[in-house]
Amino acid sequence: MDTSEYMPMFLAEAQEHLQELNLAVVALEDDPANQETVDGIFRIAHSLKGMSATMGFTAIAELTHVMEDVFELLRQRSGGLQKEAITTVLACLDALESAVGSIEQTGVEDLDPQPLIAALRELIRERSPEQEIARAGGAQIPDAALLAAVRDAGGRILHVRVQLHADVLMPAVRAHMVFSALNVHGETIGSVPTPDEIENFDGHELQAWIVSEHEEAELARTASGVSDVSAVEVRELAVNGSESDLPPSSSGEPPLAGSLAQGQAQPNTISARELASAPAHAGAPTTTAGQHSARTVRVDAERLDTLMHLMGELVIHRTAVEALTASIDSQELQHAVQNLTRSSQALQSMVMQVRMIPVDVVFMRFPRLVRDLSTKLGKEIELELVGRETELDRTVVDSLGDPLVHLVRNSLDHGIEAPDVRVAAGKPPTGKLTIAARHAGGSVVIEVRDDGRGVDPEAIALKALERGLIDAEAARHVDARAAVELLFTPGFSTAEVTSDISGRGVGMDAVRTKIRELGGEVLMESEQGRGTSAQIRLPLTLAIVSALQVDVAGAPFAIPIDRVERTLRLDEHTVHRVAGRRVLSLDDGVIPLLEGAATFGRAAAGAHDLVVIVRGQDKRIGLTVDDLVGQRELVTRPLPEVVSAGQPVSGGAVLADAQIALIVDCDALAGGLIARAARADAHERREPIVSSGR
Amino acid sequence: MSEESHARQLVVFTLGTEQYALPIEHVHEIIRYDEPRSVASPVPWVRGVISLRGRIVPIYDLSARLGLQAQHGEATKIVIVEADSETVGVVVDEVEEVLTVADTDFEDVPGADSEMIEAIVKLGERLVVLLKSNTIFAGINDTVGQPA
Structure with a gap:
């Protein structure tokens, strides 16, 4: 089907999913035992897989499929993820993000999933040989469609599980023998390990799905006849194969695959809304996030802008009517105008509300960012996000990301010290970074605060002097306040070498310019040795x-x-x-x-x-x-x-x-x-x- | 470069004693001249802003831009031009007509300011200067430069 019309929605959703994934994975690192987070990750990865497969982005689908497998296994057992597993998964997310980015720019996914898939598989291999067997045969496990097709044709499918002795010497040979023996009963439509993998097989459990009219006991006897087989279990797959009968990799499939497959078959009947909401419904809405997305409607930002624009015109016209009728002596007219005013004000405030979205949309990226940067910089940092639910006009939120990232990078790079330096200064080794949002009258204030080393007026003065921003005389009189002001001067960047962390060729002046474009202001306070606080104050709405x-x-x-x-x-x-x-x-x-x-x-x-x-x-x-x-x-x-x-x-x-x-x-x-x-x-x-x- | 079929429609207007034109596809509408709300722009040919159905549109004095003597009067109009996704209004002395001109009637203008003039149309004794709607206004923001 022609998917281009869904492209913007796919991109928006994919980016959203990736952001949620980032957040969830970092959260998992903090609290590995949190089953809900693992479930959430699984669900998001699953949605992403379904979406990208529908859109024909096979590399993304392939990678997310394997990620899903990894989390499926995690979901089944407790214990959580190792640090390197988190790193691998985050690397996958980065790759996915850049793939989605390249789709947005060129329409082509630029992703080679194989190295990452290999890395992911490596993670599982280390942990559970048993589950590795189950997973390794993923490609050969009959999928729901095949099973259904066989059943529709009147076929009867038997699922055979064979356990080999723990001390079996040549599992590969035994596996081969078991499968060959079972073949006399009917056609094997799936097996673990797959025929290709038998050679390297070294596990203890074999599975096969066989279309056969023979009795279960007959198959069991056949399998038991092979040496080193310790146990055999044969069951007929139920007509509506319950989840437990199906192999793990397809267990999550049915709801989403169903709805998307339908969309492919009938391109005219699937609406953009269904496409958008399908992933949201796919996972069981056990978390608040799931419930939230199910109750909300995705609206094109441009339509919101148009709505706002029309609302603006209405306000103008209303004001004109008010002015024109003010001098007319008619009770009824006055009354009617008052009603008009009241309704239009109510409408106005509703339109404003519709445009409001929680600042969390911007905050979401920071746990990941802080984690990555602190690892890179060898610093220990505790991030606190306050007031995530604070609402802001969409246009403001959209433009807030870059300036905030800049402030956070600054804090991590220049503000918070390395653990040993902190200890030497009598501080706890772990630095604290707080990003807080709150309403203040008609404004919203977003603060980025750290307990780092603060701004050193002398160092700042020296830099400013070097860069020719001030003369020697002025440099002598730079106090804390003036130093902060100098940070905002164009051409001033405290980073000696442009690191990939904060020195991106833009400085605080860029932050200030950006915020001012939004009609806001940036204030910065710093106390040497105690920390720095940057406050962005923005109007709640610009419109x-x-x-x-x-x-x-x-x-x-x-x-x-x-x-x-x-x-x-x-x-x-x-x-x-x-x-x-x-x-x-x-x-x-x-x-x-x-x-x-x-x-x-x-x-x-x-x-x-x-x-x-x-x-x-x-x-x-x-x-x-x-x-x-x-x-x-x-x-x-x-x-x-x-x-x-x-x-x-x-x-x-x-x-x-x-x-x-x-x-x-x-x-x-x-x-x-x-x-x-x-x-x-x-x-x-x-x-x-x-x-x-x- | 086909020989016949390709004709262009131009909106022809006068500035001082000369005739100028803009391609009709860039002319959004023509409105009566009202004194724009003046602004203190560093650009000399910016006359101010007007409100066009709720939008704020800058008004440029085309005569000043081209270095001509304007003769604003009763017939003075504002031509709303859409170029490069920007909407601007230009003040002209009088809008004459919409001309359909065959490709063959266009002549290059050697030596002329190619930034502003695309071609010259010669129709008997008449000379109509076709302006480049894209560059004549679109680049204007760049000429302002960043305030220090």
């Missing part, structure tokens, strides 16, 4: 922002309401000049005062006698405006870069009267100030922000 609409030189601007501390009249406060810049003296401090018109590159007009105190990155700023229009729910739209370049604006919004308000980027306001102060003396290139000083 609709509650903002204070102001008028600056005849044009509308919007300041996100959560950044507005308060507003005041300029003439009621004292304005000073400090080093040529205006500052506003308030009861609780002195803050820089920016002139609105100049800040946004407009010709001054209007009174400019109102001030909005905004909370910037880590400082407050006063911004003069001409008028305060009011609080508005604004649907944010990205601005073309050519329009916003060099201005402290982060987006635009269409107002009820079809005017466009530019959304003020409060961090850029504050940031520009810092940048300007830092370079006050130098003849630098054009400032990103039009000078506001006089």
Whole structure:
């Protein structure tokens, strides 16, 4: 069948499954005895196998099939996985991930499963010769389809199990003799070991599936006649062969194989939803994850965006209707408009909720990442994930991954020390890394905290000096705060040699740029010897922002309401000049005062006698405006870069009267100030922000 | 390079005293000119932004881009162009017509600014300059550069 239409779904599901697998395997390492985790792994591997087989990706299917076998065996016994087994399985996951990646890019799976399969088989071989026998014949074990076909044709299948003496000298020869003898009773449709493997057979249990009309006892007699046979068991396979009658490798097959086979036979009847949900139903929903996926619907992200977009238009139209009807004196109309408003707000909040997904989607990758990196770096690290269920807008979550990975890598690479160093410093040998998410008002705060060595101002100053970011004089005055700020300077990377861990040619400035694009901010605090904490603060949703609409030189601007501390009249406060810049003296401090018109590159007009105190990155700023229009729910739209370049604006919004308000980027306001102060003396290139000083 | 069949449809408009055109497949719509919401862009030919059914679209002054003297007036329009998945509006003095031009009527423009001009169409006495909709606007973001 033509599977291309299912490709996006396959890719999304496969990536999700792989991520879950990663998580589960790492969890298994911590708690090898956890049967539920093993079951989970088995189930996911099984789904993945079914999906990839349906899509015609045979290498992935083959590899996952063997992985499934390994976990099937684990499921049957207790004891858990050895460290090297975990490593092998993780290597398989990496290979699968890159195969899925190459499918996404080129449509072809780039995977050679054989070395990994060999490694996997090696794992089992070491552990249980008995189960090895059972598994080795996998290819020759009659599958459900064959069994069914034989039965449909009126055939009767006998399952023969033969035990050889424990001290048998030539098991291969005995196996051959047993099979030859059994052949007189009918056609052998499957055997363990397979005919090809008999030569190297050195186990003690043989199995054969034979289509025969002869009595069970006759077969048993025949088999017992061979030397070294200690026991024989012959049973007829039940018509609806119960699971225990079937060989292990096919025991998990029926539900999924059934539904997928159906899909192949009738390409028109299988819907995308069925394809998507089949794997979810395949495994018994014993874990919460299983239940969860069964109750949810997979929706194309683009449709969600469209929904959001339409919702935005509705909000705009609603606001326009509200404005138009406000002056009409009709109780009924007012009432109707109120109802409209109420419904549309409810709809709006529901749409927002639909877009919210738990931050765990991003967090999921970290147990694996931390495990790999700490092993590589020879560090002992305990990872704690807090607030995994914290929900965030999908677009935010999507973009959060890279910055977070960067922060985590930084912590592992530069923050947390090697065990001996830690002990010498009087700390426990195991470092602690916490990734925590929590809601804070209209924002979500994600913190990456370690108890490592912290930022060393002197070392940072030296690096910055080497890289020409600051001069010798400034280097002498770098304190902890300034050092942290230097980390964010473009061109600063603390990694001496670009390691494959944190030095990927991007630094903290890339993290900050990314987060700011999302309308958020990054703060970092560090205490030398005690640890570092990086906080990412993001708006819960990017799409609709509650903002204070102001008028600056005849044009509308919007300041996100959560950044507005308060507003005041300029003439009621004292304005000073400090080093040529205006500052506003308030009861609780002195803050820089920016002139609105100049800040946004407009010709001054209007009174400019109102001030909005905004909370910037880590400082407050006063911004003069001409008028305060009011609080508005604004649907944010990205601005073309050519329009916003060099201005402290982060987006635009269409107002009820079809005017466009530019959304003020409060961090850029504050940031520009810092940048300007830092370079006050130098003849630098054009400032990103039009000078506001006089 | 087939000889007949291949004709192209062009949206022809005037800028100052000259006639220019864009391929019709890149012209999304033509709207009445309203003063765009001005922005302080470092790019001189950016006139501002307008809202087009909820979307924010940048408006470019094509005359300024080409170094011409604009004659905006009553007939001034904004041509909404979709090029390279970007939607932009360009201000033109007047939209003339949609011309169907045979391939053979296109002439190369040796020496001209190939970044902006794709070809010249010669129809009797008329000269219509066919602009490159992709490069004339699409690359604009690159010319802004990253703010320091």
